Amino acid sequence: xxxxxxxxxxxxxxxRKGKETVEVLHNLDLEIPSGDFIAIMGPSGxxxxxxxxLLGGLDKPTSGTVRVGDAEISSMSNNKLSHxxxxxxxxxxxxxxxxxxxxxxxxxELPLLLTSLxxxxxxxxxxxxxxxxGLGERARHYPRELSGGQExxxxxARAIVSDPALLLCDEPTGDLDRETADEILKLLQIxxxxxxxxxxxxxxxxxxxxxANRSMICDKGSLEHRExx
Numbered sequence: 001x002x003x004x005x006x007x008x009x010x011x012x013x014x015x016r017k018g019k020e021t022v023e024v025l026h027n028l029d030l031e032i033p034s035g036d037f038i039a040i041m042g043p044s045g046x047x048x049x050x051x052x053x054l055l056g057g058l059d060k061p062t063s064g065t066v067r068v069g070d071a072e073i074s075s076m077s078n079n080k081l082s083h084x085x086x087x088x089x090x091x092x093x094x095x096x097x098x099x100x101x102x103x104x105x106x107x108x109e110l111p112l113l114l115t116s117l118x119x120x121x122x123x124x125x126x127x128x129x130x131x132x133x134g135l136g137e138r139a140r141h142y143p144r145e146l147s148g149g150q151e152x153x154x155x156x157a158r159a160i161v162s163d164p165a166l167l168l169c170d171e172p173t174g175d176l177d178r179e180t181a182d183e184i185l186k187l188l189q190i191x192x193x194x195x196x197x198x199x200x201x202x203x204x205x206x207x208x209x210x211x212a213n214r215s216m217i218c219d220k221g222s223l224e225h226r227e228x229x
Contacts, residue, residue: 090159
């Protein structure tokens with residue numbers, strides 16, 4: 001059995017909305033084995049993105065604990081969380097968030113600026129990441145010179161360049177046509193199966209969820225487990 005990479009224990013998350021308190025997640029327990037690929041589906045406002053943000057240390061639970069690897073991130077200071085994220089988490093979003101004034105290579109290098117690596121090593125690692133996603137020959141191209149699918153591949157290269165333990169994907173194919181979306185999803189499968197990356201992906205698309213090892217439904221603050229695909 002694979003070791004457990006991430007654990008949420010009794011996690012609840014509430015927000016203030018005017019005078020009301022809105023509970024987004026309720027007493028949620030979740031274990032994510034190392035090397036898993038999970039798709040999380042559910043209606044808008046069900047807490048899917050909040051769950052990703054808690055796993056990535058972008059938000060903290062109102063109650064309960066979040067542990068990734070040896071770190072209990074729910075109790076970390078914001079400063080420690082920032083450094084922890086740069087080494088342990090790769091984020092992939094629906095919109096690529098590439099800086100238009102930087103080449104693909106320089107965009108991929110960005111997370112490494114928070115590390116102690118020198119310029120030559122950052123360049124080498126960025127090139128390797130671009131090679132992994134099939135864009136090694138496009139390293140010097142700017143985002144405006146790339147297709148949407150290629151931009152998302154650059155964003156994926158940026159997410160894996162620091163060799164993170166966990167990839168968190170929030171609607172990674174939501175802005176792509178079906179053919180290009182399938183190419184990106186196949187790439188995520190390769191990262192999971194051949195490179196051992198643990199992936200949690202939020203999606204509205206049942207077909208996209210079919211690329212994962214298993215899927216869950218997030219609704220009314222709780223998770224419903226489904227059989228492995």
